[in-house]
Amino acid sequence: MEDFVLLFRQPDSDDSQVSATEMKAIFKKWDDWFGGVAAQGKLNNMGIRLNSQGKVLKAGGVITDGPFVEIRERLNGFIVVKAENLEDAITLAHGCPILDINGTVEIRPFFMNEQREYNLLSGKSAL
Amino acid sequence: MEQERDALKALFQKEFSKMVAVISRQFGLHHIEIAEDIVSETFLLALEAWAVKGMPPNPTAWLYKAAKRKTLYHFRRNKILEDKIIPELTSNQEKSSEISELDFSQQNIKDSQLQMLFAICNPAIASEAQIGLALRILCGFGIDEIVEAFLSNKETINKRLFRAKEKLRAEKVKMELPPENEVDKRLDNVLHIIYLLFNEGYYSKTQNQILRKDLCTDALRLGTMLTEYEKTNRPKTNALLALMCFHASRFGARQTNADPVVLFEQQNQELWDLPLIKKGYFFLNLSAQGDEVSSYHIEAKIAGWHCVKEDTNEKWNDILHLYNQLLLVNYSPGVALNRTFALYKANGRQAALIEAEKLKLENSHFYFILLGELYKDLDANKAVFNFRRAHALAQTDTEKQILQAKIDSLLSK
Numbered sequence: 001m002e003d004f005v006l007l008f009r010q011p012d013s014d015d016s017q018v019s020a021t022e023m024k025a026i027f028k029k030w031d032d033w034f035g036g037v038a039a040q041g042k043l044n045n046m047g048i049r050l051n052s053q054g055k056v057l058k059a060g061g062v063i064t065d066g067p068f069v070e071i072r073e074r075l076n077g078f079i080v081v082k083a084e085n086l087e088d089a090i091t092l093a094h095g096c097p098i099l100d101i102n103g104t105v106e107i108r109p110f111f112m113n114e115q116r117e118y119n120l121l122s123g124k125s126a127l
Numbered sequence: 128m129e130q131e132r133d134a135l136k137a138l139f140q141k142e143f144s145k146m147v148a149v150i151s152r153q154f155g156l157h158h159i160e161i162a163e164d165i166v167s168e169t170f171l172l173a174l175e176a177w178a179v180k181g182m183p184p185n186p187t188a189w190l191y192k193a194a195k196r197k198t199l200y201h202f203r204r205n206k207i208l209e210d211k212i213i214p215e216l217t218s219n220q221e222k223s224s225e226i227s228e229l230d231f232s233q234q235n236i237k238d239s240q241l242q243m244l245f246a247i248c249n250p251a252i253a254s255e256a257q258i259g260l261a262l263r264i265l266c267g268f269g270i271d272e273i274v275e276a277f278l279s280n281k282e283t284i285n286k287r288l289f290r291a292k293e294k295l296r297a298e299k300v301k302m303e304l305p306p307e308n309e310v311d312k313r314l315d316n317v318l319h320i321i322y323l324l325f326n327e328g329y330y331s332k333t334q335n336q337i338l339r340k341d342l343c344t345d346a347l348r349l350g351t352m353l354t355e356y357e358k359t360n361r362p363k364t365n366a367l368l369a370l371m372c373f374h375a376s377r378f379g380a381r382q383t384n385a386d387p388v389v390l391f392e393q394q395n396q397e398l399w400d401l402p403l404i405k406k407g408y409f410f411l412n413l414s415a416q417g418d419e420v421s422s423y424h425i426e427a428k429i430a431g432w433h434c435v436k437e438d439t440n441e442k443w444n445d446i447l448h449l450y451n452q453l454l455l456v457n458y459s460p461g462v463a464l465n466r467t468f469a470l471y472k473a474n475g476r477q478a479a480l481i482e483a484e485k486l487k488l489e490n491s492h493f494y495f496i497l498l499g500e501l502y503k504d505l506d507a508n509k510a511v512f513n514f515r516r517a518h519a520l521a522q523t524d525t526e527k528q529i530l531q532a533k534i535d536s537l538l539s540k
Contacts (some may be wrong), residue, residue, distance in 0.1 A: 018503040028444070034475070035451030036482050046455060 001082040003044055003110050004089040008076040008096070010103035015052065029097040037081060037092055045080035076103070138186060139170050140341075143267030146194050148239035149229055152302045156201065156246055156295055159264070163344055165201060169194045191231040198229055237329050238264075241356055242302045246347060248317040251298040256291035259284055260493050266324070266345040275333050276342065310358050317359075317421070318367050321349050325371050329378070350378035366414035366423035372407035373430035376400040396436055404434045422457045425449050443472035460488050464497055475500055499533065 004035065018026075052074060068083045083089035086107065093105040099107045143166055150162035151360040173186070183189045226263055245259050262268040262276065273284050294300075307312040329343025350368045353359040411427055429449045432442050450466035463486055471479030480501050490492040495517035500509035511534055518530040 015261070028448070031448055032449050032470070035447070035454055035466060035470075038451070038454035038458060039457050039466050039482065040485055040487075041460075041463070043458075077313065 001084065002085070003036045003071060004046075005106075005108045005110070006081060006089070006093055006096070006105060007106040007108065008098045009073045009106065010076055010098055010101055012074045013101075019059070025080065027033050029100070030045045032121055033097055034079070037079075040092075042050065042082045042092060047077060047079040049077035050075060055106055073104075133274040135174070137324055140267040142166075142187060142190055143170075144243070145240060146190070146231075147230060147235045148302075148443050150198055152235075152239040152242060153229060153459070154198075154301055156302050158291060159295065161201065163264075165194060167391050169197055172197075188278045191229070193229075195229045236289060237352070237355070239388055240303070241359075241440055243305060243353060244317055244352065245304055245313060246295065246300050248313070248320045249295070249298065249300050249356065250289050250313075250316050250350055251300065252294050254320075254323070256294070257320055258327065259287045260291040261341075263288060265349060266342070268341075270478050270498070272338055275335055276327060276331060278333060304358075307358070311361070313354075314359055314364070314392050317329060317353070318350075318363060322370075322423070324349070325374070330373055341379060343371070343378065347371050347375065362414045362419050362450075363413075363421040363423055365410045366421055366427045369407045369410035369414055370423055371409060371426035371527065372403050372432050376403035376407065376434060388401045399434065407431060407434070420452075422453060425453045427458070429453070438472075440473070442470060447473040460486075460491060461493075464488065464493055466492070467497060471501060476505065480505075491527070492517040492522075496530070497521065503537070507537050507540060532537060 003034065022048045024091050034043065034046075053065075070113065081089060083092055093107055096105050098105060134315055146166045146169070147159070147162045151159050151163060169190055173190060177183070195239055232379045244265060247264055248257065252260065259273055259277070262273050263270075268276070270284060272289075273279075274281055277284065304310065326395035328339045328346065331339045331342070333339065339389060347368070350371060352410060353364045355370065363540065376399055379400060380523075407427070408431070414424055414427065429446055432446050432449075435442060438486050447466070447469040450462060450469050453462055454466060467483045467486065468477055470482055480498075483494075483498055483501055486494065487491070499510045499513035499517060502513060514534045514537070518527055518534065521527045
């Protein structure tokens with residue numbers, strides 16, 4: 001089993017108009033999805049959920065309110081899962097509620113994993 | 128006659144842990160075996176004396192008096208008192224106490240038992256031995272009963288207990304409460320042992336119902352003891368008590384359930400113990416003080432819902448949410464299975480089937496029973512297939528028979 005980070009991104013949008021009932025439904029969707037990953041024993045870390053507000057510091061000391069990346073999409077948060085391989089990690093990402101609102105799940109192995117593969121390919125020692 | 132014997136047995140069991148704790152507190156945990164022997168001898172003496180003269184008006188006081196005399200005699204005779212114990216007494220409290228006389232006041236009994244609870248639940252002891260030792264020293268169970276509770280044999284249990292006591296000595300475990308900054312961490316271990324004791328009774332392998340109920344009652348008693356002391360009366364302590372009350376309230380209803388395989392079927396709710404349910408809510412409210420959410424909090428809320436008769440959408444949605452939370456703090460295959468059942472009740476059969484197929488808990492017959500039940504009304508072939516796999520994995524004849532009946536009834540449709 002290896003660790004993968006699932007990064008949740010969604011189109012930048014104004015959430016202030018969402019009703020309490022809708023919020024509850026969204027909350028339940030996420031709750032059930034996390035529960036489903038955890039039930040498979042594959043949730044390693046609940047990660048961090050990010051506030052939609054914040055600042056961006058750019059070269060030359062320029063500070064903006066966002067957007068946080070150039071396309072208007074914002075990082076929502078992340079979790080860490082345990083999976084057999086990248087394929088398996090992608091399977092886990094299916095059904096993620098972020099996909100329902102045109103968001104994306106980015107599946108990324110840890111740096112160490114890539115490094116080890118690189119070393120193996122180039123014949124270097126694992127250390 | 129039998130009634131009288133049962134009453135005596137109950138009295139001895141209750142007093143055993145108190146007396147061993149008081150003697151051990153005074154003479155040190157090193158001598159815990161001597162304390163056990165003295166108490167057992169005192170009981171023998173009582174049986175002989177009471178058989179001739181009849182039960183005294185205050186049997187407990189009689190026992191304490193006899194134990195005092197025996198203890199003094201023992202330690203004097205062996206000169207242990209002068210040669211070993213006095214030099215060993217280190218803590219001021221122990222030094223200043225009156226060595227020649229055991230103190231069986233209510234307060235000292237309480238303090239000694241609490242200290243014993245922390246001593247036995249010391250993380251240095253392997254957990255299997257710990258439960259055995261807890262049953263013996265904290266609950267006053269005899270070796271035969273411990274053997275029965277674990278479905279083990281005398282030799283194994285004796286060895287386990289012996290090793291645990293050796294460990295107490297090797298680690299120099301003392302009869303004292305942990306320092307203030309460690310109480311919280313050590314409390315986790317104590318709560319865990321009480322939780323295991325309770326589960327040992329509630330989900331026990333043994334068919335001996337009296338023994339099982341005793342175990343649950345004792346776990347409740349130990350938990351209640353912790354709430355009587357300010358530093359251990361924490362939200363998580365109350366959460367564990369709430370959990371045990373809710374479960375124990377359905378003990379009678381579970382017993383009459385002749386079908387151990389039917390995990391999810393309704394119980395006879397007439398048999399629920401309502402005062403215990405009320406007590407459960409009392410502790411659940413206390414557990415809500417502060418921000419801490421332990422797994423006991425989550426489990427207590429789930430158990431609380433199971434004491435609500437009506438099957439509402441709100442109930443199963445909340446149970447599902449609680450199982451989702453529980454999985455995040457405490458994954459186990461059993462929790463994953465229960466969560467999937469809650470998913471079925473809250474979100475429907477299809478949703479549950481998709482998730483159930485992902486679990487792949489292929490060593491567990493409960494997994495295949497759940498799949499079989501979920502497929503039952505959708506796809507009889509798949510249901511039969513899963514019940515057959517469960518049948519192959521089932522451990523008892525009763526389970527196999529019940530599964531065979533399920534298969535037969537599906538095939539005859």
